[in-house]
Amino acid sequence: MFMHALLKTLEKIINYLPPPKKSQILLMRVVLVFLIHIASINNVQAQINDSVSFSGLNKSDTIYIITNRTIDTTHENLSFNNDVNQNTQLTYLKVSLNKSEKIVSQLLKHDNFMTQICDKTTDWLLFIHGDSKTYEQSVKRGFDIQNLHKINVVVFSWSSKAKAITGLKNLNNSKRNVLKSMLHFNELLAFMDSFKKENLAFNENVKLSMLLHSLGNLYLENLAKEPAVERKFNKIFDNVIINSAAVDQKMHQDWVEKTTFQERIYITNNKSDFNLKGKHIFSKDGNQLGEKAKKPLAENANYVQFSKSVGFRFPTGTTHTYFIGNVPNKSQNIRDFYFNAFHGCQIDFSDQSHFIKRNKGVGYYILF
Numbered sequence: 001m002f003m004h005a006l007l008k009t010l011e012k013i014i015n016y017l018p019p020p021k022k023s024q025i026l027l028m029r030v031v032l033v034f035l036i037h038i039a040s041i042n043n044v045q046a047q048i049n050d051s052v053s054f055s056g057l058n059k060s061d062t063i064y065i066i067t068n069r070t071i072d073t074t075h076e077n078l079s080f081n082n083d084v085n086q087n088t089q090l091t092y093l094k095v096s097l098n099k100s101e102k103i104v105s106q107l108l109k110h111d112n113f114m115t116q117i118c119d120k121t122t123d124w125l126l127f128i129h130g131d132s133k134t135y136e137q138s139v140k141r142g143f144d145i146q147n148l149h150k151i152n153v154v155v156f157s158w159s160s161k162a163k164a165i166t167g168l169k170n171l172n173n174s175k176r177n178v179l180k181s182m183l184h185f186n187e188l189l190a191f192m193d194s195f196k197k198e199n200l201a202f203n204e205n206v207k208l209s210m211l212l213h214s215l216g217n218l219y220l221e222n223l224a225k226e227p228a229v230e231r232k233f234n235k236i237f238d239n240v241i242i243n244s245a246a247v248d249q250k251m252h253q254d255w256v257e258k259t260t261f262q263e264r265i266y267i268t269n270n271k272s273d274f275n276l277k278g279k280h281i282f283s284k285d286g287n288q289l290g291e292k293a294k295k296p297l298a299e300n301a302n303y304v305q306f307s308k309s310v311g312f313r314f315p316t317g318t319t320h321t322y323f324i325g326n327v328p329n330k331s332q333n334i335r336d337f338y339f340n341a342f343h344g345c346q347i348d349f350s351d352q353s354h355f356i357k358r359n360k361g362v363g364y365y366i367l368f
Contacts, residue, residue, distance in 0.1 A: 057097060063142050064117055065093040065105070066191070067157040068184040069135055078105045080135040082159045084180045090187055095139050103139055114195065117154065121201035123208070123343045124152045126192055126237075130214025130246065131174045134161045144324045145211075149339050156188055160215065168283055171215070178218045182226070185219045189261070193236050207344025209239040210262070214275070214290070214320065217245040224255035237262040238344030242301070244268060244290035244320050246279060252289050256298035265301040266341055267363075269293055272312035275320040290320075293362055302347065303363025304355075309334060310368075331368045 069080040092113035094106045129138045142155035160174040240262040276288040328335035349355045355364040
């Protein structure tokens, strides 16, 4: 009962307080530190639960990874550091599990990688993960998406978890790594453009979409700011999902409207997103796009608000990551939304069993 009351009280604080003034910041930091202490206990259990879906995979399952991380030469088996390899092109890998459920990474040449993924003639998703992910964690996340949503996944595994630093220091280091990686991101998009053209299955109603999660959306924001670079691509993706975006909400319409290599854009928000609340309270960043979108909006985007369906809950990571894990396992509506978005479908917002149009005209609420 105490935890239930605490959740309700904190949800009201997070949802209804105006943007914090200087006099409120200290109190909010105290509340967040207390919450983080509780959340850390819950997240340990959540990590244990997450490993269940990973261990449930078949040993024959594989996933494809593209990375710009440096190779860790101190390990006998192929492994990667958390540094950007700025002096080379992208690295292509096929990853599987051994009998001990350990990751086995196999280096592939560009052409071999292309041949192998072109042999698969069902829908594909390019996944750009967020902050604080090691190589191994990014691979696991890709497997989780592939397993739950029954789709082929290519993971772009970028350097977002530095050794010996955490919190804001790691976040700032990851932001710098995104800037270091923009040439690689352009190379990645060029590869996906070629893949779309070379795989004849895309002429037979097979779909290709892209999911950018959390800080991974900084790649898209930076790309749109580069002079005419993004606009050199034709229509690569059916859907682009800007998910729980850890980028400033203000002026987002400028870079979103410059993103033109897709048929549709879906932007997800949760104003009770614990991770993003902490980001804009503890750093100099403003309100985050993944919390709540405000006008002016991007004319080429569809906005989906998860505040009523996901809201604030424990473990707190589920307020930020709700395309896999406990939330879609419990909510058929949310699982259907992500399944359809990942598979390149156009979302039917007229379905009132799934969506409610928001009164202020900023997109739709998704129901649990």
